[in-house]
Amino acid sequence: MGTSKTTTARAARAARSVPGKKRFWFLWGGQSAGLLGDQMVPIALAAWIVQSPHHSASALGLVLAGRALALALFVPLGGVIADRYPRTRVMMACDLVRFLGVGALVLVPADTPAAALAACTFVLGAGEAFFRPAFRALVPSLVEPDRLPWANSLTSIATTSSGLAGPALGGLLVAFATYRAALVADLVTFALSTLTLLALGRGRPADPAAARASVLHQAREGVRVVVKRRWVFAVLLTDIAHVLLAVAPWLVLLPTVSVREFGPRGYGFLLGAFALGGLAGGLAVMRHRPRRPGLTALCAQILFVGPLLTLLVPGIGLVPLLVVYAVAGAGSEYNTVLWTAALQRAYPDRLLGRVMALSSLASTVLMPIGLAVTGAVAAVTGPAVLLVTGAVVIAATTLAALLVPGVARFADPDPGPDLARVPPVQAGAS
Structure with a gap:
């Protein structure tokens, strides 16, 4: 009982690190900056590789494929990790991983082989794969249920706006400075994202039952529900x-x-x-x-x-x-x-x-x-x-x-399964 009270108190203190609606705005601001920076990276890589005498025309495809491959490989595992550990901490770890990936691109010489550059973008994509599920799963804990469309609308607006402004800003940095300037700008956005996540506090504590179950069994539970x-x-x-x-x-x-x-x-x-x-x-x-x-x-x-x-x-x-x-x-x-x-x-x-x-x-x-x-x-x-x-x-x-019952309302057509009461898949369960 004492442990339960202590855990609850810690979670309450974490939730109060930023009061009320400001918690969502902190998250939204930091992630908007991160999205803007992410859109500069393809522009910087294209300028680097296309204008470089050291790389062939096919090198850009290989470099960009590194990120896409990591996303496809790690998104399912990212969902499991987002449910096992405090999501703000997961997102900060992802920001660090992505910082290292972009930082490596800033530091390596211009004649670095395309395979090595693809390895850097693979690291960048891996961080993004773990970040996405944690972010989307964190939002409902910051706003009321009836405000979720509003919160997701703001996230959508940030994503779309960054898709318009990011390439333009990246192009300006490449034109008036170098491709490295655009990559450095992306590094700054990761720092801003991490600062806002720190302001949110630790978030909900890790789920002890989830930590005891194997990753494979947790992934199977996700598919099942x-x-x-x-x-x-x-x-x-x-x-x-x-x-x-x-x-x-x-x-x-x-x-x-x-x-x-x-x-x-x-x-x-x-x-x-x-x-x-x-x-x-x-x-x-x-x-x-x-x-x-x-x-x-x-x-x-x-x-x-x-x-x-x-x-x-x-x-x-x-x-x-x-x-x-x-x-x-x-x-x-x-x-x-x-x-x-x-x-x-x-x-x-x-x-x-x-x-x-x-x-x-x-x-x-x-x-x-x-x-x-x-x-x-x-x-x-x-x-x-x-x-x-x-x-x-x-x-x-x-x-x-x-024609499927429930699709028209995006809700269960009947009381349906109470997933809050479905016991987690335990390690070793068949």
Whole structure:
């Protein structure tokens, strides 16, 4: 009893390190700075490698692949770690790992082999893989449940804004200084992130039962509770199908088609319109609270059919395309914010890290395969087949998911499993 009281008192003191709503604002400010810095890194690496006489044209792909590989490998484990240990401490450790990865890029000579640079970006991606689930699982402990869409909207706005401002700022630093200046700026953002996490305090104490269970058994528990909720599992399956058959082909074919029709500037305008639409979508969630968030979110997701099919319209002007892309970007971000809030409300705190990791994995695990095979398939079938297939897959799978009980409301259709009372998977359990 005395140990329990001591643990509770420590958690209470940690929660008071920053009072009230300021706790979320501290977290949001630090992570907004980190997101801005992260967007400078690809610009710095591109400037370094493309302009270097020591690297081939394929070196940039290898270097960027290091981060993507680490994300795919470590996100599931990151969810387990986020549920085993205090999340603010996990995030600070991730900031340190990412600081070391970027710091190594700052210090190594310009003629460093691409494989060694890829190792640095692998370290950077590993830190990000552990950071993401911990961050998303931490937010519900800082705001009231009915404020989760608001909090996730602000996070969405920060992500989208950094996607617009980060490359621009990185480009300026590269142009007026060197690529190393952009990397150093990213190091500064990691320091700011760590300071805000320190201000939040230690957070909830580590779960003794979780610490005794094996990592494998905890990972299995995360999969079990996701599959048990049919509406969650149905939406994750649609995400996997969309990434493989629609999003990946779009990412590969968009530059080919848009550069041919409108030049490189047109390609940039289309990406910018999609990002600005995402910013509007994040703002919309703050003002609109749908009674059936699942129905609204998935209908917004179907808007992504527009960017796929409009690439097939001969002679379409750039202005109509910009409108279509902005609308689709708004729908995509609107869906993401409502979905994240629904997961945060549906699961107890001790499971959130693993659930968030599985949600992130569904959106990334098949992306490398989709990107790799799109070019080969398009060479045989032509881009039109892939784009039409992607549009049909998005519409059909989204409508099919809405038939699953609970999806339209993003909530259990009946009392459902009380996951707060589901005992953790113990080490050695079968």
